[in-house]
Amino acid sequence: MHFKATWARRFDPSDTVRRDFRRFDGTSVLVPFLSDPGMQYATSFDDLGFKVLQCFYKMAGRDGKLDPKAPLFSMLVFLPHRRDGLRDLLRLAVTEPDFVMRCAPRREQVVSPCLLPKFKFSFRFDATDALRGLGLAAPFDPLAADLSGAVSNMRPEGLYVSAIEQMCAVEVDEEGTTAVAAFYTHTSPTYSLCERPPPPPMSFVADHPFLFAIVEYGKGEVLFLGHVVDPSS
Template sequence: MNTKLVTLLVILITLTSFLPGCTKYKYTPPKADETGWSEEGVEELSRAINRFAINLYLNISEKENIFFSPYSIFSAFALLYEGARGDTARELERVFFFPNDQTVRRPNFARIYNLINNSSRYFDLHTANALWIQKNYPILQDYLQVIETYYGGEAFNVDFSGATEQTRKTINEWIKYQTNYTIKDFFPPNSIDPLTRLVLTNAIYFKGIWLKQFDENETTEDIFWIDNDTTVKIQMMKVYDFFNYTETDDLQIIELPYKGKRICMLVLLPKRNIEQIEDNLTINSLNSWVENLTEQRIEVYLPKINLSTEYSLKEILESMGLYSIFCPGEADFSGIDGTKNLFVDEAIHKAFIKIDEKGTEASAATGIIMPISLPTIFRANHPFIFLILDKETDIILFMGKIVNPAE
């Protein structure tokens, strides 16, 4: 058994959070304009997020614990996609499955965003988007309007050029607050430089109480099999109750609901090895497994978890076919500033999860750093060689070297 088992489908906390419901949080996020949304549109966008989630999981492919928020990453790159044009936009569509019809994408994203930010007495769930713009840098008003209207994105003018470190700390404070102080120092020192003109951020936070809680008195020290030869001692929780459950020849599947029943944790437990499950993990297989869940009385053992993860998304996304956004001169974000000067220098994702007898606390944040590409400079202010060519005959007509042009 591999340690990825525990966190494999904990990410489905996010994937199952698109159903109608409500949440509570002391901060009131801006409401997005969902005019024109439809059940079909929400389903299409939810399917895109979930397809991206599984593809990203399979491309991370680590022999260690994995935990991330596909919704957070998708949201941050949706902000980016709204300003992408040409081949850059098409690459983003292929990797993230963004609907290219804005009448489908925008109001239905707004609907999902609003549903996540609804208030509830049962659990806390909220998300937020923000743009951090170099003061006096000319961002197109149309772009700002789209982000504010459909993504609830707030725009802040900052000074990357003159107060780089202070600006980095300001963004980190925003992320820390939005994740209820679970993610601190998101951008490390020197990750943002004076050439940065725009930073896009998303944060998501969840805290839920188990509908059927584990008894703390039943928690004991136990063995967790990392593989056939390696074990570690862990704190194992126990509960015996009715849960939605099914199994196949290869795995057991259980649904652990949180109070309010809108959000659940879905756990896939291989009977042999986790790689076999990963090889068959698709949206269709997942839907098939979920459809076969039936309520049964189950004795459940689940380890306590306290996990923080961090990913540099650049190499992962490149392995998924996303290249041009990272290339100065090739990236086309003219929908943001009217030029092709912006590109993505780095994309960072951090996540946190704590699972205990009472419930689960999870958070994540995604940040995209966009500097401007400087023009290539050819400054002949030191000795150089030169030739005068006839390009029709390919003959060097004159040739020389300048050591002192003042002579």
């Protein structure tokens, strides 16, 4: 999967600021933060100890042009209240069904300050042993593998899988996200206008380890789930 998208409302590079990000070991690192105070889709789950910020991508078709019928993608940023609260968030995300989408903010409110660090990382691992551990062994066995349906001209010695590697990479900056752009209108069927009074202003400063997810909002599908513990590395 390749995901490349542009923010519906891009962060102004002139508003990018440098400030400290606090790591798990108590040290801090100076990194650039995207800044966009004002009305944002955000909410705070004080009883569970975290806040969520939702940033939408432009809705674009396969030709890259704006298309209001295109899938609605967004990034959800889960920021624990405690600087060491990421582990509890990860546990909720992987053990509770639909946790990520249940926490998606449903209304806008004033968020000031609103700061999110720029980050870029990649990760590669050999999934062969993990798949074997799940019981998928035959494709890796030269004597047991039967992949004749995958090719038109099978070699006499047969075909088998020698290894499977998975690689993921995510980059977030002022323009958008590369891992895979989107505008949101109030006519979107996934939202309804809210007549309740707006909640009081909140701050969202992601200056310590946090969880993030890239989702397809309309279908409620989580495409990517990851966490940031040091945006400088």
